[in-house]
Amino acid sequence: MYNFDFEKPSTIADAVSALGTEDAQALGGGQTLLPTMKQRLASPSKLVSLKGIAEMQGICTGDDGALCIGGATTHADVAAGAGAYAGLAGLAAGIGDPAVRARGTIGGSLANNDPAACYPAGALASGATIVTNAREIAADDYFQGMFTTALEEGEIITEVRFPVPEASNYQKFEQPASRFALVGVFVAKYADGVRVAVTGASEDGVFRWSEAEAALSGNFSADAVADMAPSADGLISDLHGSAAYRAHLVSVLTRRAVAAAN
Amino acid sequence: MPKDSGIGASPKRREDVRFLSGTGNYTDDIQVNGQAYVHFLRSDIAHAKIIGINLDAASAMPGVIKIFTGADFEGVGGIPCGWQVTDRHGEPMQEPAHPVLAQGKVRYVGDQIAAVVAETLEQARDAAEAIEVDLEELPAVVDMKAALAEGATKVHDDLTSNLCYDWGFVEENKPAVDAAFEAAAHVTTLELRNNRLVANPMEPRVAIGDFNRATGESTLYTTSQNPHVIRLLMGAFVLGIPEHKLRVVAPDVGGGFGTKIFHYAEEAFCTFAAKALNRAVKWTSTRSEAFISDAHGRDHVTKIELALDADNNFTALRTDTYANMGAYLSTFAPSVPTWLHGTLMAGNYKTPLIYVNVKAVFTNTVPVDAYRGAGRPEATYQLERVIDKAARELGVDPIALRRQNFITEFPYATPVAVEYDTGDYHGTMDALEKMADLSGFETRRKESEARGKLRGFGVNCYIEACGIAPSNLVGQLGARAGLYESATVRVNATGGIVVMTGSHSHGQGHETSFPQVIAEMIGIDESMVEIEHGDTANTPMGMGTYGSRSIAVGGSAMVRATEKIIAKAKKIAAHLMEAAEADIELKDGAFSVAGTDKSVAWGDVTLAAYVPHNYPLEDIEPGLEETAFYDPANFTYPSGAYACEVEVDPDTGKVTIEAFNAADDFGNIINPMIVDGQVHGGIGQGIGQALLENAAYDENGQLLSASYMDYAMPRASDVPFYGVDHSSQTPCTHNPLGVKGCGEAGAIGSPPAVVNAVVDALRSGGHDIHHIDMPVSPSRVWQAMNG
Numbered sequence A: 001m002y003n004f005d006f007e008k009p010s011t012i013a014d015a016v017s018a019l020g021t022e023d024a025q026a027l028g029g030g031q032t033l034l035p036t037m038k039q040r041l042a043s044p045s046k047l048v049s050l051k052g053i054a055e056m057q058g059i060c061t062g063d064d065g066a067l068c069i070g071g072a073t074t075h076a077d078v079a080a081g082a083g084a085y086a087g088l089a090g091l092a093a094g095i096g097d098p099a100v101r102a103r104g105t106i107g108g109s110l111a112n113n114d115p116a117a118c119y120p121a122g123a124l125a126s127g128a129t130i131v132t133n134a135r136e137i138a139a140d141d142y143f144q145g146m147f148t149t150a151l152e153e154g155e156i157i158t159e160v161r162f163p164v165p166e167a168s169n170y171q172k173f174e175q176p177a178s179r180f181a182l183v184g185v186f187v188a189k190y191a192d193g194v195r196v197a198v199t200g201a202s203e204d205g206v207f208r209w210s211e212a213e214a215a216l217s218g219n220f221s222a223d224a225v226a227d228m229a230p231s232a233d234g235l236i237s238d239l240h241g242s243a244a245y246r247a248h249l250v251s252v253l254t255r256r257a258v259a260a261a262n
Numbered sequence B: 001m002p003k004d005s006g007i008g009a010s011p012k013r014r015e016d017v018r019f020l021s022g023t024g025n026y027t028d029d030i031q032v033n034g035q036a037y038v039h040f041l042r043s044d045i046a047h048a049k050i051i052g053i054n055l056d057a058a059s060a061m062p063g064v065i066k067i068f069t070g071a072d073f074e075g076v077g078g079i080p081c082g083w084q085v086t087d088r089h090g091e092p093m094q095e096p097a098h099p100v101l102a103q104g105k106v107r108y109v110g111d112q113i114a115a116v117v118a119e120t121l122e123q124a125r126d127a128a129e130a131i132e133v134d135l136e137e138l139p140a141v142v143d144m145k146a147a148l149a150e151g152a153t154k155v156h157d158d159l160t161s162n163l164c165y166d167w168g169f170v171e172e173n174k175p176a177v178d179a180a181f182e183a184a185a186h187v188t189t190l191e192l193r194n195n196r197l198v199a200n201p202m203e204p205r206v207a208i209g210d211f212n213r214a215t216g217e218s219t220l221y222t223t224s225q226n227p228h229v230i231r232l233l234m235g236a237f238v239l240g241i242p243e244h245k246l247r248v249v250a251p252d253v254g255g256g257f258g259t260k261i262f263h264y265a266e267e268a269f270c271t272f273a274a275k276a277l278n279r280a281v282k283w284t285s286t287r288s289e290a291f292i293s294d295a296h297g298r299d300h301v302t303k304i305e306l307a308l309d310a311d312n313n314f315t316a317l318r319t320d321t322y323a324n325m326g327a328y329l330s331t332f333a334p335s336v337p338t339w340l341h342g343t344l345m346a347g348n349y350k351t352p353l354i355y356v357n358v359k360a361v362f363t364n365t366v367p368v369d370a371y372r373g374a375g376r377p378e379a380t381y382q383l384e385r386v387i388d389k390a391a392r393e394l395g396v397d398p399i400a401l402r403r404q405n406f407i408t409e410f411p412y413a414t415p416v417a418v419e420y421d422t423g424d425y426h427g428t429m430d431a432l433e434k435m436a437d438l439s440g441f442e443t444r445r446k447e448s449e450a451r452g453k454l455r456g457f458g459v460n461c462y463i464e465a466c467g468i469a470p471s472n473l474v475g476q477l478g479a480r481a482g483l484y485e486s487a488t489v490r491v492n493a494t495g496g497i498v499v500m501t502g503s504h505s506h507g508q509g510h511e512t513s514f515p516q517v518i519a520e521m522i523g524i525d526e527s528m529v530e531i532e533h534g535d536t537a538n539t540p541m542g543m544g545t546y547g548s549r550s551i552a553v554g555g556s557a558m559v560r561a562t563e564k565i566i567a568k569a570k571k572i573a574a575h576l577m578e579a580a581e582a583d584i585e586l587k588d589g590a591f592s593v594a595g596t597d598k599s600v601a602w603g604d605v606t607l608a609a610y611v612p613h614n615y616p617l618e619d620i621e622p623g624l625e626e627t628a629f630y631d632p633a634n635f636t637y638p639s640g641a642y643a644c645e646v647e648v649d650p651d652t653g654k655v656t657i658e659a660f661n662a663a664d665d666f667g668n669i670i671n672p673m674i675v676d677g678q679v680h681g682g683i684g685q686g687i688g689q690a691l692l693e694n695a696a697y698d699e700n701g702q703l704l705s706a707s708y709m710d711y712a713m714p715r716a717s718d719v720p721f722y723g724v725d726h727s728s729q730t731p732c733t734h735n736p737l738g739v740k741g742c743g744e745a746g747a748i749g750s751p752p753a754v755v756n757a758v759v760d761a762l763r764s765g766g767h768d769i770h771h772i773d774m775p776v777s778p779s780r781v782w783q784a785m786n787g
């Protein structure tokens, strides 16, 4: 690890100003950033911890009924406190292990946008709104490919708003070593249609599987997607599975998610 | 009633008090006054010529004491290989130089280019980043068969090819074996790979070199399974330090699994640098470094053929194996695919004719050496897989086919040069069948099918040759070391005992089980006995712990030394009681005169030995301390039968282990709880190999699974509660305890059971497949099901 400065502000405004320093970086739970720094793959000049900012913590229900999760809320807190949105609570409960869930945050996960991470699927399938210190970004505009998002340098995710669906479920098929998602599928049924988001599978990161969405919006049952699988083109092939295998898993997990949501 | 002390009792492991309470003393816990830190700059290219190394900027960095490169080791010895294999044509294997730091070329990702010694570890790492290395990349040699092709790039330019040796065993048997295949009624052939593994002990390797200018003595603290072996290899072959000027300490060691047997360059470097700099030098491996610098295990590619007659008797076995050596020969690498593999090919069966061919190959990968089981898992896997396939081809029950071909008479001389002293293969199979509830399997299968899952049952047998010996034989086979063990038993004046053993415990529980033996022999409480190990300064020259040898060889040495103690103590007791020595009996910690009520306590005799006022000084020396070296007459041959039941999710290919049962014959057992633990751990590692672990290289020689993000280790949720049975006990005939060893059995016996079960499950689902290579990952299973 290289040397760095450390600040722990207590307001969003102070955090934003602390992040004005060149090469300063926000620190959520550190579950991704700290290992990267230990391996000397990242060398921020300053870490600005978001853990001390009270307004970024916790879960509440907005006026429109959306579930609002503070950007620095841990996975464990979401698992325990997002009962109003069972699919999302289930997703959070399945991330990593207890130690990771006790530290890792929703903002950190969405900012990092690991192509095998779970939250991106939840946010995209929910049509969530990513709220930052500067603006509100629709999930459909937020995810821009592996490890790439709409966030600007120094921009902080302060809150994420999830419209609560009528039915939902997240199915994660674990990569045997990392236990991130080899493929993860989040299905959310809203009054105006079904959204299906897939993580782990694509070289472009999390994506919506629109054919399945169309079929499920007409008939929200596993049968509706029984013979359907996405094209393997552009899916990841690696040590743990070929693109064809991942395409197959998307299909299996979508059916399972729908069955579980029903 | 189970015993509560002595042989056969299961006292809790006394060493666990310190291991579980954070009060162990591991090598990294040792801080030598004034120690400096070394960081190794390792190659990130698999194969390259070193054009130049510029140290100017790096040397000027803060805290840098000195940066070493290969040039500093010219004239210093290389890392030696401890076993020379002779090939089919009577020629010695090709043995490349193995410098402490790379000279001229780097040969694998992880090869050490330079070593930066600095005041702090972070300063050493900073400086390493400032070293400018000019490498000219060469084509990487990764695939073994391609490595042997005409015109292949050579890993070592001064060798004639990438072939280390071409070994035939038993070469004279080959024509008869070939003829038996011609005459066979049925031949089953299977091609498979025994996947490369990274041992991953919980504690990464650590080395601290220290030098005392006043005495000229070097000390190496290291994470080793065998400190005396390191002292001999490093002292005699690398650094030229005689034993009396070199002390090697291996304190608490957090798991070894074979990978801490070997003498590594980092150990030699720290010892060398400490003397050169007159300062202690410490190296602690990171987990990432461990993946690319600890010797890997397995990595065999094999074609095996089994010939059967019309009555399904095995008539001949023929194998063709490519064994990966990696870029250099690690300490015992050449012995693993040969003498620890070829000699085991008979397994539990009376196959009369066997021929094993092994081509050992150099590649641009991390060196490969012994890993839990070492050669025996590779032998067992291919044999037990081909038998299963034969049973299916012939339409016979796999257990019946095995039973029909079991060896039943002992001693039994195999056609592959070893003689099994005892065994009862039907006995362990009987025990297994009971435990595994074979008759209920069809019901369980139906239940699984009702849930949309495929269920499979797999069985296999194994032989684990332990305690490789005797020394004069292994010398003929190419070992450059003896394979005895030693023990000094020191009885103190008030009767307590310290045993200094050449065995080394790195998780096996010797500190608990060894005292049980002495307690039994003398009839005293175990708490009166302590075990010391791991320091060449206070233990007799011993060979350490690997190959499941500790109780069979080290325990036997301790028994021999204790027998000498008892013999002398009886003389003292006879004197004290004014009786004839022949009439003295030792029981429950007291010496008595047969047929009388006279007796003296153990403590009275030991006190007399050290306060010899009333003592036969003219006949015997004072004191009560004896040493014994024990060189076994033969290997020991534990055996067993294992069964695995799996469920396969046909939608995803995911395999779950529903049941795993193990029936072992370990001969006599000292501590059944520790033995259960050894079997549990071994099975866990075997399941890891079968389902999860895979050290995979790409075609450029980059290790794809170089961290836990991609290298899957077994976790508690991957394994079931095991059924373990040790009721079948045929004691070893040639050691004083009748013990056989149990450390590797689980890892040897479990992979074929798992794969046999998966194949059985898939076939029950109508998939006409005979084999899936390990690790049987979900994607591979799905691939197999979907062509």
Ligand SMILES: Cc1cc2nc3c(=O)[nH]c(=O)nc-3n(C[C@H](O)[C@H](O)[C@H](O)COP(=O)(O)OP(=O)(O)OC[C@H]3O[C@@H](n4cnc5c(N)ncnc54)[C@H](O)[C@@H]3O)c2cc1C
Pocket (backbone or CB within 6 Å): A025, A026, A027, A028, A029, A030, A031, A032, A033, A034, A050, A071, A072, A094, A095, A096, A097, A100, A103, A104, A105, A106, A107, A108, A109, A111, A112, A114, A116, A117, A118, A119, A155, A156, A157, A158, A178, A179, A180, A181
């Ligand atoms: C062993 C292990 C297993 C894991 N398994 C899973 C898994 O199964 N599924 C899964 O989805 N994830 C998994 N993770 C990742 C985990 O969820 C992390 O917590 C998450 O990816 C990052 O969150 P963090 O709060 O720790 O962020 P940090 O590591 O602190 O930061 C990550 C990045 O996000 C930035 N950042 C942090 N917070 C904010 C914010 N509020 N606004 C803007 N930028 C921010 C940081 O600057 C940094 O670039 C695992 C991690 C580990 C160590």
